[in-house]
Amino acid sequence: MTNTDLPSSQQPFVTRVDARRCEVMVDGEIVSALLRGKLFEDIGSDKNPVTVGDYVDLSRTGDDWAIDRVHERRNTFARRVAGEESDRRQLLAANIDQVVIVNSVGIPPFSSMVADRILATCSFANIPAALVLNKADKGKRGKMKKIVASYDNAGAKMIITSAVDGTGVEELRDLLTNKTSVLYGLSGVGKSTLMNRLDGDLEIKTREVSGSLRAGRHTTSHSQWYPLTGGGAVIDTPGVRKFRPFGIPPNDLRIHFKDLHQFGKDCDYDDCTHREEASCKVLEALANEQIAASRYRSYVAVLEELEEKYGGTGRIVEKTGPDHKARR
Ligand SMILES: Nc1nc2c(ncn2[C@@H]2O[C@H](COP(=O)(O)OP(=O)(O)O)[C@@H](O)[C@H]2O)c(=O)[nH]1
Ligand SMILES: [Mg+2]
Numbered sequence: 157m158t159n160t161d162l163p164s165s166q167q168p169f170v171t172r173v174d175a176r177r178c179e180v181m182v183d184g185e186i187v188s189a190l191l192r193g194k195l196f197e198d199i200g201s202d203k204n205p206v207t208v209g210d211y212v213d214l215s216r217t218g219d220d221w222a223i224d225r226v227h228e229r230r231n232t233f234a235r236r237v238a239g240e241e242s243d244r245r246q247l248l249a250a251n252i253d254q255v256v257i258v259n260s261v262g263i264p265p266f267s268s269m270v271a272d273r274i275l276a277t278c279s280f281a282n283i284p285a286a287l288v289l290n291k292a293d294k295g296k297r298g299k300m301k302k303i304v305a306s307y308d309n310a311g312a313k314m315i316i317t318s319a320v321d322g323t324g325v326e327e328l329r330d331l332l333t334n335k336t337s338v339l340y341g342l343s344g345v346g347k348s349t350l351m352n353r354l355d356g357d358l359e360i361k362t363r364e365v366s367g368s369l370r371a372g373r374h375t376t377s378h379s380q381w382y383p384l385t386g387g388g389a390v391i392d393t394p395g396v397r398k399f400r401p402f403g404i405p406p407n408d409l410r411i412h413f414k415d416l417h418q419f420g421k422d423c424d425y426d427d428c429t430h431r432e433e434a435s436c437k438v439l440e441a442l443a444n445e446q447i448a449a450s451r452y453r454s455y456v457a458v459l460e461e462l463e464e465k466y467g468g469t470g471r472i473v474e475k476t477g478p479d480h481k482a483r484r
């Protein structure tokens with residue numbers, strides 16, 4: 157992508173969302189804007205009508221700005237809402253170039269379950285994904301090698317970093333420059349430290365951007381857009397341990413575990429779920445250690461979760477939100 161695709165200074169876009177208010181970048185300045193009630197009328201299965209990265213139309217009511225319309229989205233990064241509202245989709249970001257999943261090999265320990273759920277979600281949403289293994293200064297070599305090997309054919313670039321000794325920081329900067337990236341990772345993996353190491357201005361910028369608008373509010377529970385000095389932007393999202401994919405029909409999950417699918421496409425049954433089926437090529441590859449056991453476990457866990465949600469493997473009962481039509 158080129159610089160011209162970055163958020164233009166003309167079209168306002170959302171940099172942060174709260175319950176009934178947003179922060180919107182308008183000609184290089186952040187303004188606070190209300191969400192008009194009508195935005196909530198046609199949101200389908202979505203929990204939230206507006207997300208970070210959305211391009212919006214604004215209007216003024218007295219001294220206040222309000223969002224009238226959300227432009228058609230190029231893509232969405234989303235998860236299933238937890239608990240009672242689990243039939244709904246929670247948008248985390250829109251119009252992004254990639255998702256960077258940040259993990260730690262120190263404390264907290266690496267979680268393949270978190271990474272794998274997001275990788276499948278990104279594949280489904282057609283968004284490139286990369287994996288960062290941070291705190292390499294604390295990781296054991298053998299353990300890190302094993303993690304890297306388990307993602308060999310999973311369809312994501314992997315970068316090993318340390319915000320302490322600077323390992324991989326240049327490579328990470330290259331990955332992020334001139335793109336809009338979602339940073340996803342559990343609290344404590346080192347996202348903020350990495351960003352500040354990568355971009356010395358970022359801390360100052362975030363403080364500038366926050367100003368009085370955000371006084372007294374918690375920043376950790378919301379997605380937040382930050383510009384990078386070298387071009388591009390990152391969207392910091394609060395990581396949850398149980399990231400539930402939304403909208404993937406159980407039967408389609410197979411193709412979103414790319415390393416499994418490499419073998420699974422040759423299974424005897426087109427709809428092989430790779431569990432008990434006879435002469436299943438995935439089970440064979442698993443036995444031959446051509447597929448990481450952790451990846452297979454993640455696949456089965458997500459598949460069972462989706463089957464429970466959909467009432468079986470084949471039935472499709474939910475639709476994704478109204479992404480593909482512009483809202484009026
Ligand atoms: N040893 C080590 N500690 C790190 C590294 N990166 C971050 N930390 C520490 O991990 C803790 C959490 O970092 P923070 O950036 O707040 O994590 P976030 O919640 O993902 O934003 C802090 O105490 C950091 O100093 C790293 O590469 N190595
Ligand atoms: Mg942080």
Ligand SMILES: [Zn+2]
Nearest residue numbers: 423428430436
């Ligand atoms: Zn199979």
